[in-house]
Amino acid sequence: xxxxxxxxxxxxxxTFFDFGERDVAHWFPGHMAKGLKQMRATMxxxxxxxxxxxxxxxxxGRNPLxxxxxxxxxxxxxxxxxxxxxxxxxxxxxxxxxxxxxxNILFTDSLKQRDDNIKKLVPxxxxxxxxxxxxxxxESTSYCLMVIGVPNVGKSSLINALRRTYLKKGRAxxxxxxxxxxxxxxxxxxxxxxxxxxxxxxxxxxxPKIESVETGLKLALCGTILDHLVGxxxxxxxxxxxxxxxxxxxxVERYGxxxxxxxxxxxxxxxxxxxxxxxxVKAITGIGNITVRIPNxxxxxxxxxxxxxxxxxxxxxxx
Ligand SMILES: Nc1nc2c(ncn2[C@@H]2O[C@H](COP(=O)(O)OP(=O)(O)OP(=O)(O)O)[C@@H](O)[C@H]2O)c(=O)[nH]1
Numbered sequence: 565x566x567x568x569x570x571x572x573x574x575x576x577x578x579t580f581f582d583f584g585e586r587d588v589a590h591w592f593p594g595h596m597a598k599g600l601k602q603m604r605a606t607m608x609x610x611x612x613x614x615x616x617x618x619x620x621x622x623x624x625g626r627n628p629l630x631x632x633x634x635x636x637x638x639x640x641x642x643x644x645x646x647x648x649x650x651x652x653x654x655x656x657x658x659x660x661x662x663x664x665x666x667x668n669i670l671f672t673d674s675l676k677q678r679d680d681n682i683k684k685l686v687p688x689x690x691x692x693x694x695x696x697x698x699x700x701x702x703e704s705t706s707y708c709l710m711v712i713g714v715p716n717v718g719k720s721s722l723i724n725a726l727r728r729t730y731l732k733k734g735r736a737x738x739x740x741x742x743x744x745x746x747x748x749x750x751x752x753x754x755x756x757x758x759x760x761x762x763x764x765x766x767x768x769x770x771x772p773k774i775e776s777v778e779t780g781l782k783l784a785l786c787g788t789i790l791d792h793l794v795g796x797x798x799x800x801x802x803x804x805x806x807x808x809x810x811x812x813x814x815x816v817e818r819y820g821x822x823x824x825x826x827x828x829x830x831x832x833x834x835x836x837x838x839x840x841x842x843x844x845v846k847a848i849t850g851i852g853n854i855t856v857r858i859p860n861x862x863x864x865x866x867x868x869x870x871x872x873x874x875x876x877x878x879x880x881x882x883x
Pocket of ligand 1 (some may be wrong): 644645646647648672673675677713714715716717718719720721722765769
């Protein structure tokens with residue numbers, strides 16, 4: 565990695581981010597109560613809860629709504645998308661999660677064809693269930709799991725990865741709906757045959773816990789909140805602030821910027837020029853109307869954010 569002047573002179577970067585007067589109240593739609601009700605209703609059939617979250621934000625946005633159920637049922641936290649996360653401080657992260665009551669943690673890449681940690685999931689879950697009483701279900705020889713998590717963390721991908729690993733099957737297909745019950749509530753997906761393990765195909769989607777504007781921005785960068793509700797401009801700026809703070813400067817080379825910068829307008833302009841993303845606007849001058857080309861800042865911001873999401877700006881830990 566090139567050593568930039570700015571790296572030696574890190575003091576020139578912002579040490580805090582100005583969140584302005586933003587209000588997170590509308591950053592996540594409030595229509596999720598129905599899904600939550602369904603999830604609670606099916607909970608009695610569940611032997612283990614698999615909570616999946618984005619490994620780039622192991623602390624931000626996880627919804628504690630199920631805490632009361634988690635206290636009695638085995639609970640596994642799957643931190644997914646490890647291929648995108650900087651895990652150099654993994655041990656510290658695990659300790660902190662353990663301090664907050666999370667005992668079982670697994671790091672996964674659900675898109676990888678053979679992920680060793682996905683292979684560990686079934687034995688781990690089996691042991692966890694066998695070490696706890698099974699809530700009126702002792703007679704059953706099959707296990708029932710529920711996958712929950714905030715949007716876009718990889719719930720479907722994990723289910724597909726489990727089926728790929730344990731059943732040698734591709735995309736998840738539903739393996740039985742129970743008559744008389746809404747399909748969306750109690751459809752079961754088999755993920756393993758030895759032992760027999762099903763997942764309840766409930767919506768599984770929890771609203772994220774947005775406790776601050778900063779949490780909201782991290783969730784938005786990870787694709788959990790719709791971009792336009794938060795604003796691509798502030799997301800791009802927070803991304804730039806984070807990359808500089810973490811000294812992840814690969815964006816400089818990617819976009820041919822010369823040096824790192826903490827000025828989002830300057831960076832977006834450079835990105836727009838590099839990508840040829842300009843737009844024509846009419847300008848009224850003293851001698852009439854003319855058309856001028858200006859950088860398309862929105863398109864540049866999108867590219868910057870998408871590159872981060874694909875891991876093309878390096879592995880990052882936002883928390
Ligand atoms: N890089 C990477 N991308 C992943 C991984 N797992 C899932 N994705 C991607 O993340 C996006 C969301 O994955 P889904 O499996 O649809 O997530 P979900 O939680 O089911 O999404 P919702 O149904 O919206 O709640 C997709 O573009 C996946 O390809 C992973 O381990 N690594």
